[in-house]
Amino acid sequence: MQLPTQLKRAIEQQSDRIGLKQLVQAATELSDNYRFRQGATTRFIATEAHRIAYAATRMPATYAAVLAVLREAKRLLPDESFASLLDLGAGPGTASWAACEVFAPLQKITLIERDRELIRLGQTFAAQASDEVLQRAEWLAQDLSQVISFAQHDVVICSYALGELSLSQARQVVQTAWQAAGKALVILEPGTMKGFALLRQLRADLLVANGNIIAPCPHQQTCPMPEADWCHFAARVERSAMHRKLKGGALGYEDEKYAYLVVTKSPADSATARILRHPKQHSGFIQFQLCTKEGLQEVTVTRRDKEAFKQARKANWGEAWSNHS
Numbered sequence: 001m002q003l004p005t006q007l008k009r010a011i012e013q014q015s016d017r018i019g020l021k022q023l024v025q026a027a028t029e030l031s032d033n034y035r036f037r038q039g040a041t042t043r044f045i046a047t048e049a050h051r052i053a054y055a056a057t058r059m060p061a062t063y064a065a066v067l068a069v070l071r072e073a074k075r076l077l078p079d080e081s082f083a084s085l086l087d088l089g090a091g092p093g094t095a096s097w098a099a100c101e102v103f104a105p106l107q108k109i110t111l112i113e114r115d116r117e118l119i120r121l122g123q124t125f126a127a128q129a130s131d132e133v134l135q136r137a138e139w140l141a142q143d144l145s146q147v148i149s150f151a152q153h154d155v156v157i158c159s160y161a162l163g164e165l166s167l168s169q170a171r172q173v174v175q176t177a178w179q180a181a182g183k184a185l186v187i188l189e190p191g192t193m194k195g196f197a198l199l200r201q202l203r204a205d206l207l208v209a210n211g212n213i214i215a216p217c218p219h220q221q222t223c224p225m226p227e228a229d230w231c232h233f234a235a236r237v238e239r240s241a242m243h244r245k246l247k248g249g250a251l252g253y254e255d256e257k258y259a260y261l262v263v264t265k266s267p268a269d270s271a272t273a274r275i276l277r278h279p280k281q282h283s284g285f286i287q288f289q290l291c292t293k294e295g296l297q298e299v300t301v302t303r304r305d306k307e308a309f310k311q312a313r314k315a316n317w318g319e320a321w322s323n324h325s
């Protein structure tokens, strides 16, 4: 996965303006802020250099995660069309760029972000988009925790933002977001124990609010994941030369770990089962750890079951597993 060319170019232009030395330092500070600082009062992205470092180092990863999640939503809702998108805690507009790719043609995008400078940066990027809906998107400078109601949109997305609020604020924002979601609500958080714990709570709240969970869960029951484990997935991101200079490391890619929820207003089919880990390939058999309608299960597919084995060889972590009855 790579960012859209126009977005990549726009980020590079801003990065050149700041200069490599300052950007490397900002990228390190940003990474430390997200790793070590806690609390709803913390501004993780605090300076101009941080904003551009976020765009250069984190946007490709969060974009890849959102893209994977929205593609899965679209796969599960093949007949649904989405005309409007509300992007909450939008940052520089990452999720909106991904939504434009998956849900085209969108007719309206509204982005809410509390940091006016980040909005300005996002608008600079959006001005270079080939998608006209992104160019004329509406950006609102608002604190999510202070908003009583959001305008109705077909899809509401909250990508990597709720973890920056207190738990009670995050729960309240999700209730408000759910009311504004005409068709679906999508939430992503980092694929950590903490990100998953938040999503597990939000999932329980959304079930009480009559939400229909279509992904990643194959059921509407209580999450069966044991306390010491967490449900998360990974999106592979190609690392640009600039990205490698900023974050070090020699690999040409990185795997962004994320946890997510796709919740619909109307009942819709979820996957039959979800693959929770890299399948273990052995000679003659493949083992899967699945979340199923009957809870967590370890399933073995042997070469003898020809059709299922053929499918199993191509199956990946995070995908739906349809051969489960």
Ligand SMILES: C[S@@+](CC[C@H](N)C(=O)[O-])C[C@H]1O[C@@H](n2cnc3c(N)ncnc32)[C@H](O)[C@@H]1O
Pocket (backbone or CB within 6 Å): 045, 058, 059, 062, 063, 088, 089, 090, 091, 092, 093, 094, 095, 112, 113, 114, 115, 118, 142, 143, 144, 145, 158, 159, 160, 161, 164, 165
């Ligand atoms: C990690 S960034 C995610 C940005 C973007 N959604 C993405 O996926 O790349 C979190 C964003 O949430 C914003 N944010 C955090 N708390 C907020 C609040 N109370 N109101 C509005 N925005 C908030 C931050 O300013 C930041 O831009």
